[in-house]
Amino acid sequence: MKISRRGLLKFTGFSIVAMTALPRMAFAARNSLRGLRTGVQPGNKSRLVIETANRPSYSLSYPENQLVVTLSNTGANNSIQPKLAADALVKSVVQTQVGDKLQIIANLKKPIAEIQKSSILLLEPNGDNDYRLVLDFVAGTTPKSYTTTSATQTTAITAARKYIIVIDAGHGGKDPGCIGRGGTREKDIVLSVARKLKNKLDSNGFKTYLTRDSDKYLRLAERANIAEKRKADLFISLHANANPSRKMKGFSIYTLSEKASDEEARKLAEAENAADKIGVEGFTEFEENIRIALSSLQQHAVAEMSEEYANGCAKSFKRASIEQQPGPDVRHAPFAVLRSTVPGALLEIGHLSNTAEEKLLKTDKHQNKIVDAIVRSVKNYNFEV
Numbered sequence: 001m002k003i004s005r006r007g008l009l010k011f012t013g014f015s016i017v018a019m020t021a022l023p024r025m026a027f028a029a030r031n032s033l034r035g036l037r038t039g040v041q042p043g044n045k046s047r048l049v050i051e052t053a054n055r056p057s058y059s060l061s062y063p064e065n066q067l068v069v070t071l072s073n074t075g076a077n078n079s080i081q082p083k084l085a086a087d088a089l090v091k092s093v094v095q096t097q098v099g100d101k102l103q104i105i106a107n108l109k110k111p112i113a114e115i116q117k118s119s120i121l122l123l124e125p126n127g128d129n130d131y132r133l134v135l136d137f138v139a140g141t142t143p144k145s146y147t148t149t150s151a152t153q154t155t156a157i158t159a160a161r162k163y164i165i166v167i168d169a170g171h172g173g174k175d176p177g178c179i180g181r182g183g184t185r186e187k188d189i190v191l192s193v194a195r196k197l198k199n200k201l202d203s204n205g206f207k208t209y210l211t212r213d214s215d216k217y218l219r220l221a222e223r224a225n226i227a228e229k230r231k232a233d234l235f236i237s238l239h240a241n242a243n244p245s246r247k248m249k250g251f252s253i254y255t256l257s258e259k260a261s262d263e264e265a266r267k268l269a270e271a272e273n274a275a276d277k278i279g280v281e282g283f284t285e286f287e288e289n290i291r292i293a294l295s296s297l298q299q300h301a302v303a304e305m306s307e308e309y310a311n312g313c314a315k316s317f318k319r320a321s322i323e324q325q326p327g328p329d330v331r332h333a334p335f336a337v338l339r340s341t342v343p344g345a346l347l348e349i350g351h352l353s354n355t356a357e358e359k360l361l362k363t364d365k366h367q368n369k370i371v372d373a374i375v376r377s378v379k380n381y382n383f384e385v
């Protein structure tokens, strides 16, 4: 069996291997439909699986009591009989050819909630299966703005959709984070950068929320919970670093994994997670809920998207000539604040323990440079899988 890179990731659980974004097909042969089926998943979730010969490129829309998956450059295949699970929210599935696009229309028993990106998975071929686009959904209310019946309208409205970014300024209140030799506190620097980032992302058409907009203490679980509640598409946690070696400098970017990628990453996660020990409550209950709520497929999807974002973000920082801490572009560690269903990364924007960098991090000029690099990384991130 040929194991693809993406496939390999599935076997290793949360990615401990830095993954570069897969090249997107610039020119693709016409795709064809190979299978359609529905199923029921734990937590009253219904699942629609669309199997195709090639990697599908798709968009979703939610006309009344329907879920429409539009596959570009794909031909209908009328020999395919959908296999329908009795208890799923889907009554029937039909194919409609619209020009060179194939629409898979799932007629629903009830309206469904808009499908979160973390509930969409694209699986590589394996064994008897071709490419599979796996969509999990629950009954609910589709936001009015996504409820359209015309394909052209849908495109226009989807394009206008604002992606939601939650920006987390680390530490705060009784937890200052690390403190530079000159007295600069991590909590102040990251709040200043977070506010600038919010303004700039807002003016670029994103919808953003700050986990804190003042000098207050928030537990890590509360921060992750804000991302969940806001149904964020991306979570960015901002921190500044300290190292026993005062020579150490530069930014570093982290994603969540159960195992740290190196000893330094492990220590850093320990230090950042220790913020919670200042508080009364631990993280375990929320963490446990998340673990239960996430199917392993979703965990993989969230991990993959986080990797993709983090890699793009590292590139963006380097392009802006922001000094990078020696080491890999993306490191991994079990950061409590990243444990959620929202893809995201933790950005250590520089070292306060380095005197020169401490001075630099205090300046608006350097903060704006960092903000511009993050904004570019968000704009380049592919929110639609």
Ligand SMILES: [Zn+2]
Residues within 6 Å of the ligand: 170, 171, 177, 178, 186, 238, 239, 240, 272
């Ligand atoms: Zn920190």
